[in-house]
Amino acid sequence: MTASPVDAAAPEAPVLSVRDLVVEFPVGRRQVVHAVSGISLDLRAGETLGILGESGCGKSSAGRAIMQLPAPTSGSVVLGDTELVGLRSREVRRARARMQMILQDPISSLNPRRKVKDLVAEGLEVWGSSTSGGDRDALLRETLSAVGLDPDVVWDRRPHELSGGQCQRVCIARALLMDPTVLICDEPVSSLDVSVQAQILNLLERTKERYGLSVVFIAHDVAVVKNISDRVMVLYLGKTCEVLPSDGLEVEARHPYTRLLLASVPGAEEAGQPAVAQTTTELPSPLNPPSGCRFRTRCPLATERCAAEEPRLREVAPGHLLACHHVDPETPSGTDIPSETDPTLEEHHP
Numbered sequence: 165m166t167a168s169p170v171d172a173a174a175p176e177a178p179v180l181s182v183r184d185l186v187v188e189f190p191v192g193r194r195q196v197v198h199a200v201s202g203i204s205l206d207l208r209a210g211e212t213l214g215i216l217g218e219s220g221c222g223k224s225s226a227g228r229a230i231m232q233l234p235a236p237t238s239g240s241v242v243l244g245d246t247e248l249v250g251l252r253s254r255e256v257r258r259a260r261a262r263m264q265m266i267l268q269d270p271i272s273s274l275n276p277r278r279k280v281k282d283l284v285a286e287g288l289e290v291w292g293s294s295t296s297g298g299d300r301d302a303l304l305r306e307t308l309s310a311v312g313l314d315p316d317v318v319w320d321r322r323p324h325e326l327s328g329g330q331c332q333r334v335c336i337a338r339a340l341l342m343d344p345t346v347l348i349c350d351e352p353v354s355s356l357d358v359s360v361q362a363q364i365l366n367l368l369e370r371t372k373e374r375y376g377l378s379v380v381f382i383a384h385d386v387a388v389v390k391n392i393s394d395r396v397m398v399l400y401l402g403k404t405c406e407v408l409p410s411d412g413l414e415v416e417a418r419h420p421y422t423r424l425l426l427a428s429v430p431g432a433e434e435a436g437q438p439a440v441a442q443t444t445t446e447l448p449s450p451l452n453p454p455s456g457c458r459f460r461t462r463c464p465l466a467t468e469r470c471a472a473e474e475p476r477l478r479e480v481a482p483g484h485l486l487a488c489h490h491v492d493p494e495t496p497s498g499t500d501i502p503s504e505t506d507p508t509l510e511e512h513h514p
């Protein structure tokens with residue numbers, strides 16, 4: 165086991181601590197996709213941290229790298245008191261049982277040939293759990309009931325005999341059965357219709373309480389992320405733009421990209437959101453990200469400085485981190501956050 169930089173005995177030690185996570189995919193001749201370029205986060209016990217950003221900004225790559233599926237190109241991922249990066253695969257699998265991931269597309273993440281009772285028990289099988297026979301069935305039934313499925317109805321069904329929402333409940337049950345401390349939800353409701361989305365989000369809230377989970381909730385939908393999260397981390401092209409409490413998100417968010425996301429919510433203008441100058445359309449290629457601030461090619465505030473100098477993530481208010489040269493020129497430069505400190509905890513008063 166690798167020595168941990170986090171003191172697990174400290175009452176406020178995060179359950180999951182990620183530092184300088186980099187995910188790069190070599191493609192073609194000497195080309196590299198810069199999917200995630202040095203993000204850091206701390207997940208506190210019992211909290212839900214939302215990760216928000218548009219398609220292609222690196223959310224899934226970050227979630228999978230935290231799970232070591234596959235391991236990141238570089239960086240550190242400490243779960244509890246265990247550094248996962250650099251562990252042998254068997255040790256990673258063992259540690260990873262405490263961290264489960266729910267995927268975006270529930271149906272394709274389930275083996276179509278297996279029955280619900282076997283799908284939910286897959287994790288126990290992989291781990292050669294000592295729970296067997298009647299105890300095992302009782303545990304499966306209890307977990308299925310906890311996610312709102314009637315065990316008598318779904319027990320012998322296969323994925324194609326379930327709705328999308330039921331499939332997602334099976335995925336959640338399968339994760340819960342491993343008794344994780346951390347749940348990473350990668351767009352768990354985006355493939356579901358709106359009424360089912362609400363049911364699954366409620367289910368996640370309830371199970372979080374009941375099972376004592378801490379949750380990383382990845383999504384591109386601002387309203388969903390705001391509703392379910394305690395804090396929101398906004399990613400753009402593999403970099404963190406802003407981290408802030410979700411309470412008051414609409415009022416407090418300052419990064420031009422966060423403001424753009426907020427303004428794109430239907431009805432935002434009527435709800436008093438200031439209009440944001442429309443920027444150029446598409447996400448630049450992660451093969452060759454813009455120099456300096458990655459958002460500058462779409463940013464209405466961009467200047468030469470943004471091309472020349474990457475803005476550092478700094479604390480602009482307690483618990484509010486921001487990486488932008490322009491949105492708050494009043495902020496003294498001395499509030500820059502050194503990279504070795506926790507960039508997502510609020511108790512920074514340098």
Ligand SMILES: Nc1ncnc2c1ncn2[C@@H]1O[C@H](COP(=O)(O)OP(=O)(O)OP(=O)(O)O)[C@@H](O)[C@H]1O
Pocket residue numbers: 189191197198199217218219220221222223224225226384450
């Ligand atoms: N295995 C891979 N090989 C090459 N490029 C990849 C691979 N996986 C992801 N990418 C690229 O990395 C970038 C980030 O992708 P990622 O799936 O992490 O984005 P995302 O924010 O989850 O998007 P979405 O909201 O569409 O799910 C994209 O440009 C994507 O094409």
Ligand SMILES: [Mg+2]
Pocket residue numbers: 223224225268350351
């Ligand atoms: Mg994704």
